[in-house]
Amino acid sequence: MNICGYSSCDLANGKGARVSIFISGCTLHCKGCFNVESWNFDYGEKFTQEYKEKLFKDLSNSWIDGLSVLGGDPLEPQNIDEVTTLCKEIKETFPNKTIWLWSGRKKEKIIDLPIMQYVDVVISEPFIEKFKSSSKYFGSSNQKIWLAKTGVDYDYENLYNIHAKKEVFVGEKTRGFDCGCEE
């Protein structure tokens, strides 16, 4: 599996301060895709054991709220087994950290995938150019944000207001925001 992006402290993709990883490869080819290079499964660099160890080390920092998995599309058949194993290991090691996952696939096609037992929040549906929007977490207004284990819509607008007051959510709890990064 290749990755085409990595951030050890990302404040844009998901709640709070997060480690973000962008998985290479996407066969959906949405018209107007913002990241055509990421369609190629060989784009970027190999996700090696060393990279994985760095990811776990970065996630162990107390100010990091969790992992965000983006792409490409992390749920491509070519990548899904490795991404599922990664999410499982992360959830077992850091049960209080959240995992957010972005996919261009439709909710009804992915909600029952085994990976969903390890993920907290999902942003799904293909990008549709005519519905392009400037939302914080997705590129077109047809896209959905929901809780992986129940399928219930996620109230991200409400949480965004809370985040603006310098608090972040970890699961059901809030705590003071203590990251040195600037948003």
Ligand code: SF4
């Ligand atoms: S799912 Fe995402 S990466 Fe894939 S084509 Fe659509 S917008 Fe681009």
